[in-house]
Amino acid sequence: MNWTLARRTQAMNPSVIREILKVTEKPGIISFAGGLPAPDTFPVEALREATDQVLSRDGRAALQYAASEGFGPLREAVAAQLRAQGMGVDADQVLITSGSQQALDLVGKVLIDAGSRVLVESPTYLGALQAFAPMEPSFAAVPSDAEGPDPEALHRLATAGTVPARLAYLLPNFQNPSGRTLSATRRDELVAVAQRAGLPLVEDNPYGDLWFDAPPPPPLAARWPEGCLYLGSFSKVLAPGLRLGYVVAPRAVFPKLLQAKQAADLHTPGFNQRIVARLLDDGFLERHVPNIRARYRAQCAAMLAALEREMAGLDVRWSAPEGGMFLWLRLSAGLDATALLPEAVRAGVAYVPGAAFFAEAPDARTLRLSFVTASVEQIDRGIAALANVVRCARAQSPDAPAAAALDTGG
Ligand SMILES: Cc1ncc(COP(=O)(O)O)c(C=O)c1O
Structure with a gap:
């Protein structure tokens, strides 16, 4: 049977994130990729x-x-x-x-x-x-x-x-x-x-x-x-x-x-x-939401501290959110977050490349990290693993400026 599909189906695509999650949510991988709330907070x-x-x-x-x-x-x-x-x-x-x-x-x-x-x-x-x-x-x-x-x-x-x-x-x-x-x-x-x-x-x-x-x-x-x-x-x-x-x-x-x-x-x-x-x-919701805030705040602080510690000298920039679930990171010139993902997954850590989130002119250097589903211990290990992947990629990238010439931080 030859199906003729409506023209609008040409504009329907699988969610890039869902496709990435299939690869990244294997046992043993620390995933900062999902956009899922922390299940422990479900009442x-x-x-x-x-x-x-x-x-x-x-x-x-x-x-x-x-x-x-x-x-x-x-x-x-x-x-x-x-x-x-x-x-x-x-x-x-x-x-x-x-x-x-x-x-x-x-x-x-x-x-x-x-x-x-x-x-x-x-x-x-x-x-x-x-x-x-x-x-x-x-x-x-x-x-x-x-x-x-x-x-x-x-x-x-x-x-x-x-x-x-x-x-x-x-x-x-x-x-x-x-x-x-x-x-x-x-x-x-x-x-x-x-x-x-x-x-x-x-x-x-x-x-x-x-x-x-x-x-x-x-x-x-x-x-x-x-x-x-x-x-x-x-x-x-x-x-x-x-x-x-x-x-x-x-x-x-x-x-x-x-x-x-x-x-x-x-x-x-x-x-x-x-x-x-x-x-x-x-009044349950009013009593419940402050617990989620406190938890996400601590996890975000842990991720920011891990980034400060691990990304020093790598010319990586990141946002410091005042709430929510996500942190946005920009790699140094010459690095591509989509190309780097398989390497990161091999090193045991996953994220969503930022390019998927742009309607026009994607910025290949960006990526999204969720800080809410990983534990603080996983955040520490996962960010250290990610920093290693970035360090190796910079060593191999002709475009990355010499580390000594860089400033650090978010
Ligand atoms: C910005 C934004 N809008 C809408 C949604 C959809 O959420 P839901 O359909 O679960 O209310 C999401 C889910 O992650 C989101 O991040």
């Missing part, structure tokens, strides 16, 4: 209790088909949480989705036509590129400086050409992959530019609650509610297996997102929604 007991309560109090309703918008008390709880962060949100603007990944898919379907210009950060979240790609947009990467996307470049790209850009996809907090957080000033500037250009913003914030010392500045959506779609998730603060996320939409867009949601899967499992609504209702 198994609290979920068991909440599940019992849902089944005994509300079992039949929980197992029935339900509203596409989501479970009312969960929508209320999400809206209340966001109001506490300065966003003016009503529960009827909250659409519960099957993970925030589904929200990205719905946003793509509702806002992107074939050929629409979609502005993304450089680097950006690979899963968003995957979700938007089947709509056949033309991606444009917004140049960044140390603070994040450059506002003037955003304006230029938003208004270039005959048709304005359709949207900009932004990750203000502890970005996946770079770990970078936008300052309050940069948020103000980006929103001002977007308002001036009439450019809709899609703000993806799955990591915002995982701050180490201080919460990040208020969301972009708090500054411009009618121009922003705001995406959140319970994956990183409870468990990704629940597949619970949400999108907050201005009233002008909400009905179409809802229709796309209906067509996609009718609704997100009501059973899971009720369980999480219980955990929010009795």
Whole structure:
């Protein structure tokens, strides 16, 4: 049988990360590659209790088909949480989705036509590129400086050409992959530019609650509610297996997102929604999240200390994230993180090469390290192994400058 596939399938590719994980998640390899939360943080007991309560109090309703918008008390709880962060949100603007990944898919379907210009950060979240790609947009990467996307470049790209850009996809907090957080000033500037250009913003914030010392500045959506779609998730603060996320939409867009949601899967499992609504209702999440923060903060500090110690003299630079799960590293000139990965895996350590995260002009020297699933002892051994791989590669690379001439550090 000769299948003729839709043209959009040409834009569908296997996730590079999933392909890499197949190679790297062999026993004995210290993997900094996965984007998975630490399983020890999953609140198994609290979920068991909440599940019992849902089944005994509300079992039949929980197992029935339900509203596409989501479970009312969960929508209320999400809206209340966001109001506490300065966003003016009503529960009827909250659409519960099957993970925030589904929200990205719905946003793509509702806002992107074939050929629409979609502005993304450089680097950006690979899963968003995957979700938007089947709509056949033309991606444009917004140049960044140390603070994040450059506002003037955003304006230029938003208004270039005959048709304005359709949207900009932004990750203000502890970005996946770079770990970078936008300052309050940069948020103000980006929103001002977007308002001036009439450019809709899609703000993806799955990591915002995982701050180490201080919460990040208020969301972009708090500054411009009618121009922003705001995406959140319970994956990183409870468990990704629940597949619970949400999108907050201005009233002008909400009905179409809802229709796309209906067509996609009718609704997100009501059973899971009720369980999480219980955990929010009795204040569990507020008690739980500080434990995750403390744990990730210690692991991040261990990785930064190991990098200082092991990468000295190797002309490697890295980010110092203020929260989230990832650290971004840039190797010295002449080294290619994709080419180096097989060597690293042979040495017992894995990472994700950064090139996958760029919509345009990939930077081959970059790579992403997750600090949350490895123990501190594994972090120490894994970073030492990685440094050895870099040291050997530099010794063989004609482009690497002499070690004596280099400075070190992040
Ligand atoms: C930036 C970003 N957005 C969205 C998602 C999707 O998360 P979920 O569908 O589990 O909510 C992820 C997952 O890693 C992510 O890193």
